[in-house]
Amino acid sequence: MLTVEEAFKKFKSRLELNDREQANASTRHTEVREHIRTKFAIDSDFLTGSYRRHTKTKPLKDIDIFFVLGEKEKAYKTSSPSVVLDAFESALLEKYERNAVGKQRRSTTVNFGVKEDADDKTNYRIVSVDVVPAFADGDNYIIPDSIEGTWIKTNPKIHADKAVAAHQAYNSEWKGLVRMVKYWNNHNGKPVKPSFLIEVMALECLHGGFSGRFDREIQSFFATLASRIHDTWPDPAGLGPPVSDMMDSTAKNNAKNALLLAERQAAAAIHLVREGKNGDALKAWRALMGPRFPLT
Ligand SMILES: Nc1ncnc2c1ncn2[C@@H]1O[C@H](COP(=O)(O)OP(=O)(O)OP(=O)(O)O)[C@@H](O)[C@H]1O
Ligand SMILES: [Mg+2]
Helix, strand or coil, X not given: CCCHHHHHXXXXXXXXXCHHHHHHHHHXXXXXXXXXXXXCCEEEEEEEHHHHHCCCXXXXXXXXEEEEECHHHHHHHHCCHHHHHHHHHHHHXXXXXXXXXXXXXXXXXXXXXXXXXXXXXXXXXXXXXXXXXXXXXXXXXXXXXXXXXXXXXXCHHHHHHHHHHHHHHCCCCHHHHHHHHHHHHHCCCCCCCCCXXXXXXXXXXXXXXXXXXXXXXXXXXXXXXXXXXXXXXXXXXXXXXXXXXXXXXXXXXXXXXXXXXXXXXXXXXXXXXXXXXXXXXXXXXXXXXXXXXCCC
């Protein structure tokens, strides 16, 4: 029978990006790029965000594509963020159905109508992309933020470098743990918002190196997240607004309670193994983490 450690290794690899998914993401990127390029002066466009850093969980939703606007489009920079987001939405509506396109805080989403099955599989297809208008700003970029009502600074390279450093310092287990807890978050009503906050907190909360046991790592990760969810978490690049600005204190309390409950459920699952109930432990972890956690 599968041990809990073996199950975690399988779970980790199921949440990794594979070649077929990468090929599908690339096809979708090209399709959106070719369309957007006919509508705006674009200097460059690239896949970014958690997808690029390998901290995106499954199913693959909201893959971020930055579209760096050229000099000809500079009037957008001095307009409210909603102007450029509306223009991107209108442009995308020329190619995609009304119900496939939606405006977010900093992007416009295109949904490809892919549905996940009961095991959360999508036959290697990505569900949606987030189209993010941007301008180059020295070494950084500025992107529209409809909640802030202004353009905010960001730097995907700094976020990526920090993730790589954290991953290396954690015996190459950091990204896997981040993907697992983001997966838990999605399967428990998204108590932590935005899910990028989990990654930002992990930069500080996971330190000292991997202990060698996934079950204990996940349990203590939940405990540390719970104890620090009320803190203010700045942009790790020190450029944009705090990443923790999406939750008010009620939302943070809900997140804290969900994380504390998860910590207790993890402790109970660990206890089941000590009682010799391996099958029940696997079921408990699957109930806690979600359907991609394997039983066999
Ligand atoms: N407050 C912020 N300030 C500066 N940059 C930010 C901020 N929030 C997000 N970003 C950048 O924008 C990217 C896209 O944001 P998003 O919320 O989609 O996060 P993500 O890391 O891609 O996570 P998810 O897996 O939920 O898509 C982030 O990866 C990060 O590089
Ligand atoms: Mg994203």
